[in-house]
Amino acid sequence: MLDIYTWSVLIVAVFFTVFGSFSYLRNRKELMNKLFALLSLAFAMWSYTWFALLLTRENEQIAFLWARLLNIGAIFIPIFYFHWVLSLLDLHKKKKILVISGYLVTLLFFVLSFSDKYVTGVHSILSFPFWPTAGPLYKWFLIFGYLCMVGYSLYLLFKAFNKSEGEKKYQIGYVIIGSLMGFGGGAMNFPLMYNIDIIPPFGVFAIIACPLILSYAVIKYHLMNTKVATVEILSALISAVLLVDALLSSGTEFYLKFGLFIGVVIFSIILIHSVLKETRSREKIIKLAKSLKKANIELQKLDKAKSEFISIASHQLRTPVSVIKGITSMMIEGDLEKFPIEKKNRFIEGLWNKSCKLENIINDILNATEMTNFKYRVKKEKAELIDLEELIKKTISDFQSIIKKKGVDVILKKSIKSLPRINGQKQYLQEAFSNLIDNAIKYTSSKGKIVISITKKENNVIISIEDNGIGIPKEEIPGLFIKFIRGSNAREMYTDGSGLGLFIVREVIEGHYGKVWMESELNKGTTFFISLPIHSSKKINVKNHIIND
Amino acid sequence: MTNNIKILLVEDDPDQILIYQSKFELEGFFLIVADNYKDAIKFALYDKPDLIMLDLLLGNENGLDVLDELKKNSKTSKIPVVVFTNFDTEETKDKAFKLGAIDYIVKAQVTPSEIVKKVRMIIEKFK
Numbered sequence: 001m002l003d004i005y006t007w008s009v010l011i012v013a014v015f016f017t018v019f020g021s022f023s024y025l026r027n028r029k030e031l032m033n034k035l036f037a038l039l040s041l042a043f044a045m046w047s048y049t050w051f052a053l054l055l056t057r058e059n060e061q062i063a064f065l066w067a068r069l070l071n072i073g074a075i076f077i078p079i080f081y082f083h084w085v086l087s088l089l090d091l092h093k094k095k096k097i098l099v100i101s102g103y104l105v106t107l108l109f110f111v112l113s114f115s116d117k118y119v120t121g122v123h124s125i126l127s128f129p130f131w132p133t134a135g136p137l138y139k140w141f142l143i144f145g146y147l148c149m150v151g152y153s154l155y156l157l158f159k160a161f162n163k164s165e166g167e168k169k170y171q172i173g174y175v176i177i178g179s180l181m182g183f184g185g186g187a188m189n190f191p192l193m194y195n196i197d198i199i200p201p202f203g204v205f206a207i208i209a210c211p212l213i214l215s216y217a218v219i220k221y222h223l224m225n226t227k228v229a230t231v232e233i234l235s236a237l238i239s240a241v242l243l244v245d246a247l248l249s250s251g252t253e254f255y256l257k258f259g260l261f262i263g264v265v266i267f268s269i270i271l272i273h274s275v276l277k278e279t280r281s282r283e284k285i286i287k288l289a290k291s292l293k294k295a296n297i298e299l300q301k302l303d304k305a306k307s308e309f310i311s312i313a314s315h316q317l318r319t320p321v322s323v324i325k326g327i328t329s330m331m332i333e334g335d336l337e338k339f340p341i342e343k344k345n346r347f348i349e350g351l352w353n354k355s356c357k358l359e360n361i362i363n364d365i366l367n368a369t370e371m372t373n374f375k376y377r378v379k380k381e382k383a384e385l386i387d388l389e390e391l392i393k394k395t396i397s398d399f400q401s402i403i404k405k406k407g408v409d410v411i412l413k414k415s416i417k418s419l420p421r422i423n424g425q426k427q428y429l430q431e432a433f434s435n436l437i438d439n440a441i442k443y444t445s446s447k448g449k450i451v452i453s454i455t456k457k458e459n460n461v462i463i464s465i466e467d468n469g470i471g472i473p474k475e476e477i478p479g480l481f482i483k484f485i486r487g488s489n490a491r492e493m494y495t496d497g498s499g500l501g502l503f504i505v506r507e508v509i510e511g512h513y514g515k516v517w518m519e520s521e522l523n524k525g526t527t528f529f530i531s532l533p534i535h536s537s538k539k540i541n542v543k544n545h546i547i548n549d
Numbered sequence: 550m551t552n553n554i555k556i557l558l559v560e561d562d563p564d565q566i567l568i569y570q571s572k573f574e575l576e577g578f579f580l581i582v583a584d585n586y587k588d589a590i591k592f593a594l595y596d597k598p599d600l601i602m603l604d605l606l607l608g609n610e611n612g613l614d615v616l617d618e619l620k621k622n623s624k625t626s627k628i629p630v631v632v633f634t635n636f637d638t639e640e641t642k643d644k645a646f647k648l649g650a651i652d653y654i655v656k657a658q659v660t661p662s663e664i665v666k667k668v669r670m671i672i673e674k675f676k
Contacts, residue, residue, distance in 0.1 A: 236563065289556035311638045315606070318635035326568040329660035335575060343571070350564035 006054045007244075008204045013047035013241040015208065016040040019215035022232060032087040040211065043182075046073030047207075056130060061123045063130035068395050071119050071132060072110065077186075078145035079106040081179070085153040088175065089160050102149060109141050126194050126200055134193040142190065150183050174217035182210030231275045235268030316361050320354035323434045327351050357548040367431070367504055378424050385421040386429060388461055388532075389414060389454055395433045396452070399441060407446045410437075415455040420534045422461060432508040432516075434502035436465045436528050443526070444469035460514075460531045468525040477520060505530075554672060557590040557598035559615070560633075561607050564601045565656070569602070572661035578668075585616040586615045593625045599672055603650075605634040605641065612643055629675055654658065 020040020027033045053066035079102045086092040092099060112118050117137045122130040152175070161172045185203025192201055212233060242264055246257035327347050330336055336344050389412075395409055396403075403410055422429075440450045444467045451466045472480065480502050505528075509516045513533050519528040554571055560566050561584040573580045581596055583589040586607055593601060602621065605612035616632070619625045629651040634664050637655045651671055654664065 315634075315636045318637075318655070321564075322635055322656035323562075323564045323568065323659060326565070326572075326661050329662065330568065330572065333662060335661075337573065338575060339571065346567055347571075350567060354564060491552065 006051065007206065008208060008229060009047055009051045009054060010244060011240065012204060012207050012211070013044050014244060015236075016044040016047060016162055018236045018240055019211045020044065022236065023215060031092070032084065035080060035084040035087055036214070039084050040082050042073050042076035043211070044073075046070055046077060049073060053130060053132075054128070058129075060122060060130065064119075067119055067122050067130070067132035068113065072113055074186075075109045075141065075145070076108060076150035078433065079103055082149040082153045085157060085175070088172075089504040091156065091157060105144055109144070112137055123535055125195060125197050128192075131192050132379040133195070134190075138193065146183070146187065152408040169369065171217045174213050178210045178213030178217065181213065185210070200505065215270065215317055228272065228275050228279050232272055235264075235272060239265050239268060240368040247479070285332060311467075313361070313365065317358070320358040321427065322362070323350055323354040324358070364501075364504065378428075382425050383423050384426060385420055386424055386426050387419070388429075391430055392433055392452060392454065395430055395437055399437055402441055406441060406444075408441055408444055409447075409449045410441075411449070411451045414452060415453065419454060419456065419461060422512070422532050423536065424532070428508045429512065432505045432530070433463075435505050436530075439501060439528075440465050440467040440469065440526075456534075457531075459534050461534060463532075464527055464531040465530075466525065466527040471522040471524050471526055472518075473522055474520070477518060482516070553579075554600075555581065555596060555598045556668065557581045557589065557592050557596065557601045558633075559583045559586070559601065559607065559612070561585065561604070570666070572665060573668075575670060576665045578665075579605075581658045586612070589615055590618060590625075593619055593628060594622070598610060598628060600668060601628055601630045602633040602668070603630050605636050605645075607631060613641070613648060616648045616650060619661055629671055632670065651662075 001355065017040070020037045020043075023033045023040070024037035037320040049066050049070040053063060053070060056063045056066060082102055083092065083099055085094055109118075115135075115137065117135040118141075119138065121136040123133050125131045143343065157172055157176050157179070161169060161176060164172055185206030188199055188201045188203030191197070191199060215233065239261060242257065246254055246261050249257050327336075327350060330347070336347055339347075392412065395419045396412065399410075437450070437452070444450060448468050450468075451464075453462075453464045453466070455462050455464075506516050509530055509532065515531045518526060518528045554577075556578050557567055558566070560569065560582065566584070570580050570582060581592050581598060583592050584607075588600070589603070592598070603612050603616060612632070612634070616630055619628065619630060626649075630649065632645045632650045632653045633656060634654075635656045636658055640654050641644055652667065654667065656674075661665070
């Protein structure tokens with residue numbers, strides 16, 4: 001009858017075989033899985049031969065053979081472990097030279113292991129009739145394999161554990177615990193090889209946990225659900241116990257138990273397969289739910305921006321309406337007749353101003369709606385050659401009264417003498433410039449400065465509008481060219497903005513095969529850049545548009 | 550009778566100032582105009598108007614803050630404030646009433662004569 005110790009060694013061997021194969025079969029292409037399979041193979045060889053050695057009770061020659069084979073398995077454990085840890089920590093490429101050197105030294109020990117100076121023979125110790133006897137070369141292996149390879153691997157693991165977070169931290173933690181149990185347990189065998197019997201080699205019980213923990217870490221790393229990993233490990237455990245139980249029986253009982261083992265293996269495979277399928281579909285659903293959630297948040301944002309736009313736009317529309325309504329009602333009630341002609345004229349002027357404003361706002365909204373329905377492109381039949389400098393000057397002059405009122409300094413800079421004309425739709429380009437200049441004025445405090453520069457870069461005309469206003473928070477810049485979106489600080493500080501301005505600018509400029517982009521620093525100012533191709537048929541490259549004036 | 554009634558109009562649009570100032574003066578009110586919030590507080594403190602007509606969106610500031618300031622100051626807290634704006638959202642309306650506004654009038658929904666009528670009623674109530 002086998003004692004519990006020998007049983008444990010067999011369990012270790014079976015565990016490493018099962019988990020090594022699992023890891024390899026799960027992903028044959030992944031280096032980490034391949035290395036784990038090799039590590040398990042080395043561990044399995046070491047434990048199977050150890051099991052065989054424990055079973056050998058009388059023949060010393062055979063025991064010596066097992067003892068040698070046992071140590072061949074042991075020689076490969078450190079290097080495979082080291083290489084596996086490096087691949088786990090994604091350091092295998094960085095430490096390539098160390099890996100190659102490790103393999104070369106391991107091969108040297110493999111060759112040396114056939115010499116009598118490595119394992120010299122077997123001796124009896126404690127209750128074991130045969131135990132390998134270490135030769136003078138063996139200590140070098142211990143120094144190289146355990147102290148250098150395993151020690152360094154553990155050092156790297158601890159270092160990575162301290163640095164990592166979340167899932168990865170757990171995984172490294174498992175590997176550290178598994179390694180300490182495996183190598184700690186295994187190390188208890190060495191004193192006996194030197195005939196030191198202070199500690200009985202009970203470490204084997206700790207080694208049993210090693211393949212379990214290491215496999216768990218490997219499986220979990222591949223983002224396999226814990227549920228799948230648990231089912232796999234439990235199935236493997238049950239199968240292993242059943243196999244050992246079957247192998248230890250004889251006659252009809254063996255066939256029955258072996259049949260049961262096969263049945264359980266088949267059932268386990270089906271079970272794992274279905275759990276895996278369920279997990280994958282669940283992962284898919286989770287992914288889908290996440291993207292839906294994201295889309296929903298975006299929609300909510302747009303919805304919020306839209307209602308904000310509606311309330312601002314309605315305010316914008318109501319203001320001229322209230323003036324028109326107020327003045328006409330006073331006309332109807334005969335109030336205006338009570339005023340002198342100069343005052344009466346001011347009322348009529350007010351009517352005219354507000355009618356124009358109303359028209360502009362309506363145009364703004366209609367243009368934006370039109371641009372949403374189809375991508376705007378400059379219409380050839382409506383295009384004309386435009387002098388940009390003249391157009392910008394005219395746009396600035398339209399703002400003259402506001403500029404004067406606010407006390408803002410507007411400077412127009414031109415870096416080349418004769419600017420080529422641009423083929424485009426004047427009315428739209430003017431609207432785009434007007435929106436940008438309007439923005440610059442609105443978001444610049446009184447006595448601020450706005451610099452408008454026109455320059456030529458390769459085949460493009462570059463216009464920059466720089467203000468020293470409130471700036472835009474960095475995280476909000478990407479969304480600004482979207483309809484209805486305004487900077488959060490622009491929302492707090494109310495201006496006439498409809499939230500459509502930059503959207504229209506982008507549509508108009510892109511419709512002219514140009515590009516618009518911006519740079520901004522909070523509380524320091526914003527610069528908008530417009531690049532328009534001189535020959536609009538050519539597509540432009542934004543990366544080339546670096547302003548250097 | 551109305552000659553003694555002093556109204557502070559907080560408004561920055563020249564066309565609207567022209568309309569409301571002319572109308573209220575025609576109706577015999579005495580109108581003070583503040584085209585920024587700083588002046589609005591100053592005039593409220595020193596001119597002691599009988600009623601304040603407050604526009605909510607002026608320059609870079611929010612009129613609700615001014616309303617809050619007026620209501621917190623014991624010297625101005627008793628002056629009835631009518632929010633007089635084209636900005637019409639439930640949220641703003643609620644905030645304005647919570648801060649102590651006596652009424653919330655959307656400009657585009659009333660003619661100058663109707664506003665005068667409303668203001669008269671409020672002042673009668675507060676007498």
